[in-house]
Amino acid sequence: MRRSSIMRLWLVLILAFQLTSQLALAQRASTETSRERRPNILLILSDDCGHAEFSIQGHPRYKTPHIDSIGKNGVHFRQGYVSGCVCSPSRAGLLTGRYQQRFGHEFNIPPAYSETNGLPRSETLLPQLLKEVGYRTIALGKWHLGYAPQFHPMERGFTDYYGFLQGSRSYFPLKKPTRLNQMLRDRAAIPEEKFDYMTDHLADEAIAYIKQSQSQPWMIYLAFNATHSPNDATAADLKAADGNKIYAMTIALDRAVGKVLDALKECNLSKDTLVIFINDNGGAGGHDNGALHGKKGSTWEGGTRIPFLVQYPAKIPPGQVIDEPVIALDLFPTILEVAGVGDEELKKCQFDRQKLDGISLIPRMTGKTQRLVDRPLYWKSGKRWAIRHGNLKAVAGNEDQGDQAGLFDLFSDPYEQQDLSATHSQQLHQLEALYHQWESTLEKPRWGSSPGKKSGSGTDDRSTDNP
Structure with a gap:
């Protein structure tokens, strides 16, 4: 009798526990349903494109309607910059929201396996924070931020990865890939014969992830290697470009971006997805930077000015054109604001927002403010450096300069042709003082510049990203 009573009591307790659990789950589900879903983030990065090689940037021949549509459906920042004049440092700044020289990532990572060369583990990347608040974080394409396992994208906050680790590789399948340029699905190497042309293939991968990820917010970091060397193009694109390989590669890039944008429409996600398109540095040799002075590897406008489109x-x-200077470092705080990641959540992640060097662009893009805050922007690659504050820019150390820094008014002279240093020496000294104050806060470079070049030279042309 007593045993029977005990059994009945246990049964009642179990049923009560199950009922309580079911009610709690139902309440949680109701809360999640009523809470506004965080928006998706699509961050598209092209590689080595010339500043002028898009029709929205004014190229008379190149037609890039899909890329152009991002700016037309949102904002075209006509004075957009990156924080580095070559590939790897620029990406390090983008994903940390900090000047990469603060943690010694001043030069391209040498194209050889290393257990130490990579974006320092002490730095917090944007996907780490988004992952903590429920995002699926997907990296696709070129990585170029370290080759050893501890630098792998999935060790830096990405939940998924498909791409290659090195700074460049063929756009076609390789017969004998190396461990640096082989294609990886997450951490595992995969057969290469499964794709035809890299640019289209990365777009197809992005579309597949979009369609898989309907139940949770996602961030996709879509890092095309287009239009970096080698100048590989399909026969059809070459024909459409009248044999111009760079234009053929740009046609493929625009097509790929269009396919991904179409997938957003198909999945009814266009409205609630922040889409960003930028390039990683100024155009490399052989590319078209328009009338801008310099190219990739320099701290002239041609080395750091990029297309910068947001929707x-x-x-x-839609339809906004903003001429105030912005920098890729601004995208980190911008994305945090769009994703609704507040101070309390950052505190739980032990992340200090004050460490960021950029500002959120949301108030400016939504019309809450009429102008961006006035702040200096800095560039440094070995002996090459520049600072812009307002319309004035001081620049020094480039190959076509002497030892003296030049001073330019970018409002009246956007192509840096009229050096004002002799007649405006006081303004130049003020900018130099600001630059050297900033420089004093930086960490020593963790590795030298390109193989075969003197450490600290900062020299980098198209070849230095290659195997």
């Missing part, structure tokens, strides 16, 4: 139909009015 987010749910919040950002």
